[in-house]
Amino acid sequence: MRNLAYDIVYGTMEQGGHSDALFHDILSREKTLSSRQKNFLKRLACGTIERCIEMDFILDQFASVPVKKMDPAVRTVLRMALYEIRYMEQVPDAAACNEAVELIRKKGGARYSGFVNGLLRNIIRKQAEIRIEEDCVRYSLPRPLMEELSGRYGKKTAGRIGEAFLSRSGEITLHVNTARISVEEYRDRLTEAGVSVRPGEYIDEALIARGVSDVASLYGYKEGLFFVQDESSMLPVCCGDIRPGQLVIDVCGAPGGKALHALMRLGGRGRIIVRDIYEHKVARIRDNIERLQFENAECRVWDAQREDKSLEAKADVVLADVPCSGIGIIGRKPEIKYRALSQIDELVPIQRQICRASVRMLKPGGVFIYSTCTISERENEQNVDWLEKNLGLRRDSLNPFLPEALRNRLTEQGMLQMLPGIQKSDGFFVARLIKE
Numbered sequence: 001m002r003n004l005a006y007d008i009v010y011g012t013m014e015q016g017g018h019s020d021a022l023f024h025d026i027l028s029r030e031k032t033l034s035s036r037q038k039n040f041l042k043r044l045a046c047g048t049i050e051r052c053i054e055m056d057f058i059l060d061q062f063a064s065v066p067v068k069k070m071d072p073a074v075r076t077v078l079r080m081a082l083y084e085i086r087y088m089e090q091v092p093d094a095a096a097c098n099e100a101v102e103l104i105r106k107k108g109g110a111r112y113s114g115f116v117n118g119l120l121r122n123i124i125r126k127q128a129e130i131r132i133e134e135d136c137v138r139y140s141l142p143r144p145l146m147e148e149l150s151g152r153y154g155k156k157t158a159g160r161i162g163e164a165f166l167s168r169s170g171e172i173t174l175h176v177n178t179a180r181i182s183v184e185e186y187r188d189r190l191t192e193a194g195v196s197v198r199p200g201e202y203i204d205e206a207l208i209a210r211g212v213s214d215v216a217s218l219y220g221y222k223e224g225l226f227f228v229q230d231e232s233s234m235l236p237v238c239c240g241d242i243r244p245g246q247l248v249i250d251v252c253g254a255p256g257g258k259a260l261h262a263l264m265r266l267g268g269r270g271r272i273i274v275r276d277i278y279e280h281k282v283a284r285i286r287d288n289i290e291r292l293q294f295e296n297a298e299c300r301v302w303d304a305q306r307e308d309k310s311l312e313a314k315a316d317v318v319l320a321d322v323p324c325s326g327i328g329i330i331g332r333k334p335e336i337k338y339r340a341l342s343q344i345d346e347l348v349p350i351q352r353q354i355c356r357a358s359v360r361m362l363k364p365g366g367v368f369i370y371s372t373c374t375i376s377e378r379e380n381e382q383n384v385d386w387l388e389k390n391l392g393l394r395r396d397s398l399n400p401f402l403p404e405a406l407r408n409r410l411t412e413q414g415m416l417q418m419l420p421g422i423q424k425s426d427g428f429f430v431a432r433l434i435k436e
Contacts, residue, residue, distance in 0.1 A: 001041050002080065002103050004030065008045035009080060012335050014072045019049055019335055027214060038213035048083040050166065050334035053140040055079045058130055062123050073107045074116065081120055085127075093124045135159060139166060144341055145327070152377060157422065161375075164421030165331040172215065173200065174207045175229040175257065177292050179264055183207065186226065189219050201424040202403045203234045205264075224292035229257035232328075232418045232428030236319055236371045237261040239401045239416075239432045244269035246316035251304040251358045254281035256288040258319050263294040273311070275302040304354040311361040317369065318362050322351040324372035324379050328427020331420060344378055351383055359391045362435045368393055371430040375419060380429040384415060393433035401432075 004026050011017040023042060027033065033041070048055065056067045059078055067075050081100035084091045097120040101113045109116075123130075132138050135155070136146040139162025149158035174197075176183045183199075187207055190197045195218065200206025207226075212218060215228055237258055242248055242265040250259045253274035262272050274289075276282050279301050286299045302308070304320075324347060325340040326333065355370065362368055370387065372379050387393050395414030399407045406416060406423070418428040 001037055002044070002099055003106065005041055005045040005048070005080060006076060006103060006107065008041075009048050010072065010076045012049050013052060013079075013338075014076065018333070019046055020333060035213055035217075039211065042213055044080060044084065044088065046334060047087055048080045051083055051087070051140045052079060052334075052338075053142065054132065054137055055082045057132065057137045058082060058123065059119070061130070062126070063119055071109065071112065073109050074104060074112050077104045077107070077109075077116060078119065081116075082123065085120070085124060097121055097124065135162065139163060141165070141337055142341075145337060148341060149375075153419070157419070160421035161419060161427070162421075165334075165337075167331070171208055171210050172212055172228055173230045174209055174218075174226040175203075175234060175261065176205050176207060176226050177224055177260075177264065178205055179267075180223070180293070181220070181225050186220065193219050195219075200231050202406060203231045203238070206231050206234065222291070227257060227260050227288060227292060229261070230329075230332075230426045230428070232423075232425040233257055233321075233373070234261055235402070235416065235418075235428065235430045236321060236369045237265060239398050239430055240317045240319060240367050240369045241401055242266060242317055246270045247314055248272040248317045248319065249311065249315045249358070249361055250274045250319040250321075251302075251354060252276060252321050252323065253285050253299075253319075254278075256285035258321060259285060259297065260288060260292055260294065262317075262319070263289070263292075263297060266296065268296065271296045271298070273298045273300070273315075275300050275304065277301065277303050305350065305357055307357045307360055309360075313361070313363050315361045315366055316363060317367045318358050319369050319371070320355055320358050321371045321373075322354050323347060324351070324374040325376055327374045327376060328418070328420065328429075329373045331426065340374075344376055348378055348383065351379060352386060355383070355387055356391060359387075359393065359435065364435055366435050367396075368433045368435060369430065370433065371428065373426060373428055375417060375427040375429070380417065380431075381415065384431045384433070387431075387433060392436045394436060396432045396434045398430070398432050 008022045011022045012019045059067050077100050081096050084096035085093050101117050104116050136143045176186050196210045198208050242262050244267045248262045253259050254276040259274040274285050282299050282301050289297050325343050326336045327340045330337045398411040415431045418425050420427050
């Protein structure tokens with residue numbers, strides 16, 4: 001398992017890959033892994049990536065060579081072993097150390113085995129002396145990101161956000177396909193199968209499951225009884241007030257959760273056009289729509305920054321869940337934290353061009369839903385201000401479409417910012433605007 005976990009950690013932290021994709025690539029290859037092995041693999045790999053800043057801080061206190069100057073294979077093995085020592089109680093410290101020595105040998109680093117062994121054993125002996133006082137290390141967040149969150153929300157709230165990023169891993173939210181099965185019946189089926197599940201916090205169609213290593217193994221996956229979607233991501237369709245008979249256009253549709261939710265709301269009447277820029281992503285949307293047995297959907301490869309004159313002023317609702325820095329979903333995709341802030345400057349112009357092209361497809365009086373999975377003001381509130389000033393849109397209250405627990409002064413003004421640790425969800429932003 002550690003060899004497979006190494007591939008995920010190394011591929012993510014040293015080669016810029018995506019941990020989720022690497023994990024599922026392994027599952028597709030290693031067909032004989034048990035549920036216990038999958039859970040161990042995911043916890044070790046994702047936990048190491050998640051706590052990497054903390055691991056590096058501790059290693060730098062004890063190592064004669066700074067982590068940044070270590071051989072990449074060595075620092076990968078050390079990060080994994082230290083995570084096991086600190087956070088995986090079922091693994092004895094000595095076993096974690098021995099396994100690390102064996103792993104670095106397998107990775108062609110036999111000459112480093114003594115260094116790895118000595119460093120880890122020294123840390124094990126002196127664990128009680130380790131002190132972590134800085135918030136950026138405690139929550140394993142890059143210092144610039146921690147400062148950004150503290151500057152905007154205050155130190156206390158930033159701490160709650162950082163803590164939520166660390167505590168939400170291990171949970172997934174299932175959106176029950178109520179066209180096929182009731183929420184109550186599906187919850188009972190999962191419970192009977194031994195899955196730990198509880199009701200959603202805000203959306204009636206949501207169930208929150210814990211300890212699921214392979215979603216495809218859950219009851220009803222092949223039959224299309226559910227799809228994976230965080231409750232916050234359900235809000236755009238709720239706020240769009242989608243109804244039977246409408247034409248809905250989802251301009252950045254992958255992996256298809258909002259399109260599936262919209263199809264549930266359309267109830268077999270009306271139509272949705274779902275687009276994304278890459279064929280493999282559109283193929284995934286098609287697969288999900290087919291799995292849930294929905295019709296009246298057109299899936300197509302399209303760059304959302306391009307105008308489509310054939311659909312000018314045709315749509316009742318446009319869903320624009322634009323590419324963003326993803327800060328709100330660090331709890332699920334921890335590698336995002338290491339590069340999120342550096343992407344914002346190039347993302348904002350793309351987000352605005354997507355909106356400019358998309359608004360043209362909206363009927364006068366139609367609803368434009370702008371959403372992101374980030375908590376960056378530049379990508380959220382500032383973009384909504386730009387939409388109003390430049391694209392003939394006006395904000396419209398979200399309150400009629402939200403559960404009471406989410407209503408506040410900002411939602412009355414047509415915007416909602418979900419914060420991890422404050423609301424019980426991913427970080428997410430949604431705005432509702434009407435075309436004049």
